[in-house]
Amino acid sequence: MKTFYSKSLLSLVFTAIIAFLFVLFFVSGCKEQDPLRKGRIQIEYWELWTGFEYQAMKDLVDKFNRSQDEIYVKMLSISQIDRKILISTAGGVPPDIAGLMPGFIPQFADKNALEPLDPLMDIIGVKKEDYIDIYWQLGNYNGTQYALPSTPAVLALHYNKDILRSVGLDPENPPQTIEELDAMAEKMMVKRDELNYDRLGFIQTSPGWWNYAWVYFFGGKWFDGENITANCPENIRAFEWIESYAKKYGSRQLQNFTGGFTSPNFDSAENPFFAERLGMVFQGVWLSNFIDKYNPDMDWAITSFPSEGGRLKDSVMAECNLLVIPKGAKHRIEAAKFLGFIQKPENLQYLALKHTKFIPLKLANDIDYTDHPNPHIKEFVRLAQSENIFSVPWIPIWTEMDGEISNALQAVWLQKMTAREVLDHAQERLEDKWDEYKRIKKAIEKQ
Amino acid sequence: MTNKQKHILKVLAFLSPWIIGFIVFQLYPIASSVYYSFCYYDILRPPGFVGLDNYRSLLTDEVFLHSLIVTGIYAALAIPLSLIVSLFFAILLNQKIFGRGMFRVIYFLPSLIPMAALGVLWKWVLHGEHGILNHILRLLHIPAPNWLGSTAWATPAMVMTGIWAVGGSIVIYLAALQDVPKSLYESAEIDGAGFFGKVRHVTLPMISPVIYFNLVMTIIASLQVFVIPYIITEGGPARSTYYYALYLFDNAFRFLRMGYASAMAIILFLIIFTLTMVTTKIASKKVYYAGK
Numbered sequence: 062m063k064t065f066y067s068k069s070l071l072s073l074v075f076t077a078i079i080a081f082l083f084v085l086f087f088v089s090g091c092k093e094q095d096p097l098r099k100g101r102i103q104i105e106y107w108e109l110w111t112g113f114e115y116q117a118m119k120d121l122v123d124k125f126n127r128s129q130d131e132i133y134v135k136m137l138s139i140s141q142i143d144r145k146i147l148i149s150t151a152g153g154v155p156p157d158i159a160g161l162m163p164g165f166i167p168q169f170a171d172k173n174a175l176e177p178l179d180p181l182m183d184i185i186g187v188k189k190e191d192y193i194d195i196y197w198q199l200g201n202y203n204g205t206q207y208a209l210p211s212t213p214a215v216l217a218l219h220y221n222k223d224i225l226r227s228v229g230l231d232p233e234n235p236p237q238t239i240e241e242l243d244a245m246a247e248k249m250m251v252k253r254d255e256l257n258y259d260r261l262g263f264i265q266t267s268p269g270w271w272n273y274a275w276v277y278f279f280g281g282k283w284f285d286g287e288n289i290t291a292n293c294p295e296n297i298r299a300f301e302w303i304e305s306y307a308k309k310y311g312s313r314q315l316q317n318f319t320g321g322f323t324s325p326n327f328d329s330a331e332n333p334f335f336a337e338r339l340g341m342v343f344q345g346v347w348l349s350n351f352i353d354k355y356n357p358d359m360d361w362a363i364t365s366f367p368s369e370g371g372r373l374k375d376s377v378m379a380e381c382n383l384l385v386i387p388k389g390a391k392h393r394i395e396a397a398k399f400l401g402f403i404q405k406p407e408n409l410q411y412l413a414l415k416h417t418k419f420i421p422l423k424l425a426n427d428i429d430y431t432d433h434p435n436p437h438i439k440e441f442v443r444l445a446q447s448e449n450i451f452s453v454p455w456i457p458i459w460t461e462m463d464g465e466i467s468n469a470l471q472a473v474w475l476q477k478m479t480a481r482e483v484l485d486h487a488q489e490r491l492e493d494k495w496d497e498y499k500r501i502k503k504a505i506e507k508q
Numbered sequence: 509m510t511n512k513q514k515h516i517l518k519v520l521a522f523l524s525p526w527i528i529g530f531i532v533f534q535l536y537p538i539a540s541s542v543y544y545s546f547c548y549y550d551i552l553r554p555p556g557f558v559g560l561d562n563y564r565s566l567l568t569d570e571v572f573l574h575s576l577i578v579t580g581i582y583a584a585l586a587i588p589l590s591l592i593v594s595l596f597f598a599i600l601l602n603q604k605i606f607g608r609g610m611f612r613v614i615y616f617l618p619s620l621i622p623m624a625a626l627g628v629l630w631k632w633v634l635h636g637e638h639g640i641l642n643h644i645l646r647l648l649h650i651p652a653p654n655w656l657g658s659t660a661w662a663t664p665a666m667v668m669t670g671i672w673a674v675g676g677s678i679v680i681y682l683a684a685l686q687d688v689p690k691s692l693y694e695s696a697e698i699d700g701a702g703f704f705g706k707v708r709h710v711t712l713p714m715i716s717p718v719i720y721f722n723l724v725m726t727i728i729a730s731l732q733v734f735v736i737p738y739i740i741t742e743g744g745p746a747r748s749t750y751y752y753a754l755y756l757f758d759n760a761f762r763f764l765r766m767g768y769a770s771a772m773a774i775i776l777f778l779i780i781f782t783l784t785m786v787t788t789k790i791a792s793k794k795v796y797y798a799g800k
Contacts, residue, residue, distance in 0.1 A: 144761050151551040172552045172764065257637075316657030320635040322744045323656065331638055460762045471746040475659060490571075497565075501548050504556060 097126050101133040104157035104392045104399060109142040109382075113350075117415030118211070125402050132395045134158075143169075146387055150174045155387035157396040161208065163199040163381055164453040164463070170202040171457035171502075176386040178206045181397040185209070187404045195379045195450050196421035202455075208383035209404060210421035212412050214345045215441045215450070216271065216378040218242075218367070222360040224249055224260070224340040235364040238371040239278065239302060242341070249340040250310070258318050261310065263341040265303050265470070267319050267334070268327050272470040273454060273463065274343070274378050275299045279369045283454040283462060289491045291465075292484040298369065300480035304473045312475045322471055330355045345380055349417045349435040363437045365444055375447035381421065419445070461494050545770035555767065562771035572772070574747060575755040578663065582751060583730035585667045590726050591719070594674040598681030599707065612682070619675030627739025630669045631656070634740070656741055659748035666749055669736050677722050684718035685711065713796045720791040727783055731776065752776060 108118055115138050122136045137156075139145055143165045149155045161169070169175045178185065178200075187209065189197050200208030222232035228248045236242035246262025253259045265275060273283060279302070281295030290296070307315065318333070326332050328351065333339035335355035342348075343366060352359055365375040384403065386396045402408060409420040410428070417435040419425045425442045435441070444450070454462060469483040478486070509517075520527070545562055547555035566572050601612050618626070633641050634655040642652035655665035692710045701709060712719070734753035737743060743750035743758075756776070760769035 147551065147764070148761075168764075172550055174552050313654065313658070316654045316745075317636045319657070320637050320639075321654065321657035321741070323631070323740065323742050324635065326635075326638070458763075464758065464762070467744070468747055471744055475746055477659065477746055501556075504548070505553060508556065 095126075095133070098133040098135075101131060102392055102395050103133045103135055104395045106134050106136045106158045106396075106399070107139040107142055107146065107156040108136060108160040109139060109162075110160070111138050114416055117412050120415075121403060121408050121411060124408075125399055128402070132392075132398060134399055146385075147174060150387045150389060153389055155389050157390040157392045158384060158386055158399060160211065161383050161385050163208075163383060164459045166200065166208055166383065166385075167202050167455055167457045168459055169385070170205070170207045174388050175207040176388055176390060176393055178209065178386065178397070178400075181386075181393065181400075182206070184394060184397040185401040185404060187401065191422050191424070193421055193423055193425065193445050195445065195452065196381050199379065199381045199452060200383050200385075208385045209400060211382045211384050211403060211409075212416050212418045213382075213421040213445065214347060214380040214418055215445045216274070216343060216345045216380060217363045217365055217441070217444060218341055219334070219344050219348055219361055219363050220341040221334070221337060221339075222362055224262075224337065232360075232362065235362070236341075236367045238367050239369050242367045243305075246341065247309075256314055256317055258310070258314060258338075260338045260340070261315075261318060261333070262339075264306060264310075264315060264319070264339070265343075266315070266322060266474060267339060267342060268324075268344075269319075269322055269470075271343070271378065273466045274451075275303060277378070277451045278366055278373065278376055280372065282451075283466070283491075284456045286455075289488060289495050291469075291488040291491055292481070297481055297484055300469070300473055300484055302369075303470060304476070304480045307474050307476050315474070322467075322474075327351075335359070346418050346435060346438070346441045347416060349437070353434070363440055365447065365449075368449075373449045375444055376449040376451075377444045377447055379445065379450050379452045381452075456495075458491075458494050458498050462491055465490055541770040541773055544767050545774050547767045547770075549766040549770075550764040551766050552764070558767065562768045563775075565768065566771055566775065571747070571750070571755060575750050575752045578748065578750060579731060579733070579752040582663050582666060582733055582749075583727065585663065586670055586730045586733070587723070587726050589667060590671050590674050590677065590730075591722060593671050594677035594722070595681055595719070597674075598678045598685055599711065601678065602682060602685040612678075615678055616675035619673045621673070623673070623735035624739055626669065626673060627736050630665075630672070630736070631740050634665050634669075657745060659746055662741055662745060662749045666733070666737050666740070669740070670730075670733070677726070680718055680722060681715065684715040688714040714798075716791075716795040717797060720787070720795045723791075724784055724787055727787065728780055731780055731783075 106122065108115065110118060115136075119136055122134045126133055139159075142160060143162070146155060146159050146161065147169070166175075182188070192210070193213070196210040196213045197206075200206055200210065218235065220232070220235055225232040225235075225245070230245055230248060236245050242263060249260060249262030250258060251260040276282065276296040276299040279295045279299040281293055281299055282290055283296070284290060318338075320326060330336060332351070332355065334342045334344075334348075335352065337356065337359065352361060365377050368374075368376045384400055386393050386400070390396055403412075406420065406422060406424055409422065412418075413420045414433065417433070417438075419438055419442045420428070425445075430438050453459065456462060465487045469487045472478045472483045473480055544555055546557060546559060548558050548561075549555035597615055601608065601615060605611075621629070633639050636642060636652075636654035636657050639655070641655070645652040653661040655661045688711060692714065693706055696706045696710050732753050733751050734757065737749040737751055737754060738757070741749045743754045752772070753776075756769050756772045759765045759772065
């Protein structure tokens with residue numbers, strides 16, 4: 062059959078299409094470059110933030126890029142940043158600077174994945190004395206500084222004053238002891254039917270992000286610097302306290318209330334605290350951002366978390382966003398200069414205002430907070446300097462420990478095992494992992 | 509150079525993108541994984557040979573054994589259900605009904621959604637209190653379980669989520685169903701077969717190679733289930749959905765025990781290989797190949 066086109070024409074069209082696709086493929090990767098970047102050393106900065114938190118740091122990055130003509134910082138928002146830093150470091154192509162949470166510092170430092178900052182301190186231009194102690198310590202492992210804070214946080218008890226008032230409690234006298242907390246929580250409880258609550262006073266699984274924290278309010282800990290202490294008496298009492306909630310309110314009913322352990326409703330109007338269905342919650346300084354977003358009319362306040370028998374005054378937890386220079390970063394000097402720029406009080410203050418937090422410097426005590434968006438920021442600053450402030454267990458096998466603790470808490474919450482059983486079990490597993498870690502470390506040191 | 513040699517060179521040149529890709533992205537990682545399974549390796553420091561230590565530790569690791577059991581339970585539920593459901597819908601979508609094309613698109617659409625997005629979507633659908641599924645169950649006065657908050661219901665919830673995306677299998681079944689000669693159905697009708705008789709005696713034997721293929725693929729997918737539980741339950745509650753691939757992933761990328769994770773990967777490979785061989789052996793007697 063005769064065709065109206067020739068074979069050569071068909072080949073030509075085919076080749077043209079392929080060539081066009083190739084050009085499209087390569088051109089699509091070439092975005093217009095920032096003119097500031099030309100002729101400068103470019104450093105890559107990975108950060109875990111998104112949204113307004115990312116934008117605040119991006120403003121500072123832009124300010125830094127405008128402030129000099131030697132370095133250009135390219136900032137990228139990266140999910141699951143800890144894993145990606147490790148893999149890129151192992152591959153020899155890490156970012157020059159990155160954001161990291163404190164729990165990973167011992168693991169990363171122990172595996173030689175971080176650049177010690179001590180030799181770079183002159184370039185960074187900061188000193189320990191200027192920082193609120195806990196936030197300096199969170200970047201330190203075995204006496205070496207590996208990280209510096211960008212935005213610090215304190216976790217405390219947030220409570221809804223209207224709910225307290227509505228059940229005849231004095232909102233100016235929040236609970237000081239675990240026993241008071243339990244009694245107040247019970248008063249706030251409103252049952253809907255056999256399987257559901259309309260309102261609860263307090264539960265340990267909302268949002269369920271800091272399962273390791275509860276033991277500290279009973280004087281317990283998970284690791285004493287040398288040994289695993291998962292089933293110490295204080296920890297057992299803390300888990301029995303958690304178990305008592307499961308027994309009192311019913312595991313099934315509590316799970317119905319929260320929607321499970323991985324409920325997606327934190328950043329939503331369905332969050333029980335914003336929806337005024339939960340009277341008290343253990344949360345961080347950032348919560349005011351979300352309250353403003355989902356329930357700006359809520360009358361709320363904060364206090365340190367109650368402790369067993371009220372023995373621990375001002376007991377709170379410290380969290381912190383840190384900045385590190387991964388091992389093998391190609392431009393560590395330039396990264397240190399950028400890190401130094403971020404650590405300037407005015408820049409830390411800009412970040413703090415945008416994140417509704419405070420600065421990690423002692424200078425935080427002298428700042429005028431009149432225009433600060435978080436109405437309780439002064440109290441947070443005071444609590445950050447409490448002698449009973451604690452943070453994540455400082456151990457190189459933290460990720461394994463976190464998994465075991467979460468599993469233990471869930472088993473108690475669902476009443477699958479008793480507090481003592483789960484902690485004995487966690488102790489056994491963690492001891493095995495700790496022994497294995499020490500054995501391998503010894504073998505590596507011998508090599 | 510002889511013509512034959514030239515021909516071989518040409519063939520190799522055309523195959524080279526695949527050969528290079530296979531060596532670099534599959535053969536090398538598999539071989540490395542086998543080697544690392546005999547090492548302690550945290551990816552940041554050079555691997556250290558530990559012999560069979562990783563395999564010995566696995567035998568006494570109760571979480572490893574637990575993950576094998578819960579994966580087995582998941583597979584036991586997911587394999588038959590997804591095979592039956594996809595075949596059922598394929599047979600329905602093969603009927604000459606009004607809007608058949610539209611229905612085929614509707615049933616195929618969920619499988620186009622990325623698994624991670626599907627996970628986030630179902631996290632809300634299955635939410636104990638605000639989820640649409642429980643809302644419907646309550647309207648129908650059926651007790652609404654806490655799908656993701658209960659150890660008993662979490663695995664069925666994962667199976668249900670997986671089944672929602674069986675569109676791929678449905679399409680494969682449909683292709684096979686359209687290949688069944690009409691004359692066989694006509695003969696069966698003359699012999700007095702009804703709808704179910706035709707399905708049993710004509711459809712199922714004629715599409716048995718495709719059922720076998722889908723069975724093998726479903727076995728592999730079920731034993732490697734990862735994305736949905738990783739997004740929805742993160743292995744909980746109380747490790748009830750801590751499937752094999754999740755524990756493997758945690759060992760590799762959270763705990764940095766790459767050697768241990770490699771040993772787990774080798775064991776999973778052996779399990780899947782054995783099951784596939786057994787299935788093939790059984791299928792060789794049951795599967796009908798028209799071309800044989």
